[in-house]
Amino acid sequence: xxAYAQAAPRAERPWGRRLRGWVPALVVLGxxxxxxxxxxPALGVERYLLPPLSDVLQAFxxxxxxxLEAGWITFKEALGGFVLGCSxxxxxxxxxxxxxxxxxxxxPYMIAANAVPIVAFAPITNAWFGTLxxxxxxxxxxxxxxxPVLVNTLRGLTSVRPESxxxxxxxxxxxxxxxxxxxxxxxxxxxxxxxxxxxxLAMIGAVVGDYFxxxxxxxxxKVVSAVSVAQYETAWAAILVASMLGIAFYxxxxxxxxxxxxxxxxxxxGNE
Amino acid sequence: MSxxxxxxxxxxxxxxxxxxGVNALQDIDLEVGQGEFISLIGPSxxxxxxxxxxxxxxxxxxxxxxxxNGKSAHRARLDRDYGIVFQAAVLYDxxxxxxxxxxxxxxxGYDRATRAGRVRELLHLMELDGFEKHYxxxxxxxxxxxxxxxxxxxxxxxxxxxxxxxxALDEMTRERLNVELLRIWAELGSTVIFVTHSISEAVYLxxxxxxxxxxxxxxxxxxxxxxxxxxxxxxxxxPRFFExxxxxxxxxxxxxxxx
Numbered sequence: 469x470x471a472y473a474q475a476a477p478r479a480e481r482p483w484g485r486r487l488r489g490w491v492p493a494l495v496v497l498g499x500x501x502x503x504x505x506x507x508x509p510a511l512g513v514e515r516y517l518l519p520p521l522s523d524v525l526q527a528f529x530x531x532x533x534x535x536l537e538a539g540w541i542t543f544k545e546a547l548g549g550f551v552l553g554c555s556x557x558x559x560x561x562x563x564x565x566x567x568x569x570x571x572x573x574x575x576p577y578m579i580a581a582n583a584v585p586i587v588a589f590a591p592i593t594n595a596w597f598g599t600l601x602x603x604x605x606x607x608x609x610x611x612x613x614x615x616p617v618l619v620n621t622l623r624g625l626t627s628v629r630p631e632s633x634x635x636x637x638x639x640x641x642x643x644x645x646x647x648x649x650x651x652x653x654x655x656x657x658x659x660x661x662x663x664x665x666x667x668x669l670a671m672i673g674a675v676v677g678d679y680f681x682x683x684x685x686x687x688x689x690k691v692v693s694a695v696s697v698a699q700y701e702t703a704w705a706a707i708l709v710a711s712m713l714g715i716a717f718y719x720x721x722x723x724x725x726x727x728x729x730x731x732x733x734x735x736x737x738g739n740e
Numbered sequence: 741m742s743x744x745x746x747x748x749x750x751x752x753x754x755x756x757x758x759x760x761g762v763n764a765l766q767d768i769d770l771e772v773g774q775g776e777f778i779s780l781i782g783p784s785x786x787x788x789x790x791x792x793x794x795x796x797x798x799x800x801x802x803x804x805x806x807x808x809n810g811k812s813a814h815r816a817r818l819d820r821d822y823g824i825v826f827q828a829a830v831l832y833d834x835x836x837x838x839x840x841x842x843x844x845x846x847x848x849g850y851d852r853a854t855r856a857g858r859v860r861e862l863l864h865l866m867e868l869d870g871f872e873k874h875y876x877x878x879x880x881x882x883x884x885x886x887x888x889x890x891x892x893x894x895x896x897x898x899x900x901x902x903x904x905x906x907x908a909l910d911e912m913t914r915e916r917l918n919v920e921l922l923r924i925w926a927e928l929g930s931t932v933i934f935v936t937h938s939i940s941e942a943v944y945l946x947x948x949x950x951x952x953x954x955x956x957x958x959x960x961x962x963x964x965x966x967x968x969x970x971x972x973x974x975x976x977x978x979p980r981f982f983e984x985x986x987x988x989x990x991x992x993x994x995x996x997x998x999x
Contacts, residue, residue, distance in 0.1 A: 635824065
């Protein structure tokens with residue numbers, strides 16, 4: 469028996485070994501990019517299907533200020549929708565968790581709504597808020613973010629072991645304290661999983677919203693107009709910008725998760 | 741013993757769950773005096789955990805009267821008269837060992853310096869020195885349960901309610917924690933109500949063993965344990981220990997428990 473088992477030390481893995489862990493992924497990236505650049509043209513893939521990487525990068529470089537400007541506009545739409553949708557969902561989840569009968573009545577519809585292909589509403593929001601208004605895109609992004617955050621947060625707030633709640637009752641503290649000390653911290657891993665999904669969905673919502681019309685400087689509009697005049701390299705360059713922004717957005721949320729959940733076993737250093 | 745001296749006084753407590761549902765407790769009468777170590781033993785479904793929760797005002801009885809420290813169980817809970825330990829350690833994953841232990845003190849508004857001092861004492865008492873900055877997942881099951889006991893003791897409640905606290909631990913860890921629990925009980929002079937389904941654990945720890953039977957849950961006998969104090973590892977080899985174990989086992993059989 470060892471009741472005094474020493475806890476595993478939070479040893480950082482040495483940098484060299486960590487880098488070595490990345491080598492296979494980097495090799496795959498290199499091979500993929502090389503295949504894009506040389507293999508596809510060699511196989512006779514037409515430029516309107518997928519132009520070579522160097523042409524896309526050239527198109528990006530030529531239009532870089534315009535594309536980055538457009539990316540920023542679309543990113544602002546996505547971010548606005550993300551903040552709006554996620555905060556409303558979090559607040560509603562708190563309300564539904566606090567007043568359970570209310571939650572039980574609404575939850576089936578929330579789960580059903582989560583399964584609705586919300587981007588289908590994009591043309592409608594254009595009608596509601598005006599095609600040129602950023603709000604039509606913000607709202608689509610917000611609605612896309614709303615349901616996964618609501619459903620996951622509610623699950624996190626309510627999946628607390630009954631003894632945890634009994635313990636708080638034994639201290640005779642009000643519900644507000646139970647939420648602050650137990651339910652909300654318990655929900656955070658669920659919330660951050662949902663926020664990561666939402667960051668991706670927000671970008672999708674904003675870009676797709678642009679596809680149905682928007683201010684001509686927005687990224688999605690750039691893609692559509694470039695394709696319509698057969699500037700496939702520019703369209704791909706815009707898609708590349710959207711992808712980079714999406715990955716960066718996700719990365720920021722994932723980083724915030726690591727900071728906020730430093731206590732969580734999943735974030736321990738040297739996770740085997 | 742007059743009611744004012746009794747730490748717990750239960751009179752014809754019954755509890756039925758649901759409409760016409762399970763009779764979890766029926767006509768429970770129990771008096772627990774200051775400084776006693778009472779074990780509630782019985783097979784699963786005999787209502788021993790429910791009785792513990794009635795004492796803690798976590799479950800409301802369907803009928804009967806329950807007094808804790810001479811006041812209603814509800815009042816006693818609001819006054820934070822007891823500390824509770826569950827089978828699972830129920831530590832908060834996002835708090836370090838020290839912060840888990842300090843949680844009740846924080847909720848009760850003790851200042852930082854008092855909390856820190858108290859946490860240091862308890863870490864020492866539970867032999868957890870050096871682990872204050874660890875998170876629960878970094879500890880073994882036995883150590884997690886020590887933290888949970890330290891947390892229950894943090895605000896020095898005179899009454900300790902324990903619901904199968906060592907039920908999930910291996911035999912060796914359990915016996916070791918039994919010894920430590922008795923040491924703390926002797927040191928602090930608290931009253932303990934301890935739910936278990938281990939006969940030897942009940943006999944070893946208690947001043948009285950309350951034997952319960954299921955459906956409906958009721959007290960079938962109370963076995964006083966006259967083993968000398970303090971109890972040591974040798975107590976388990978005392979012939980009197982075996983006699984008492986047999987007596988409790990027979991009481992369980994007589995109560996209709998299938999063992």
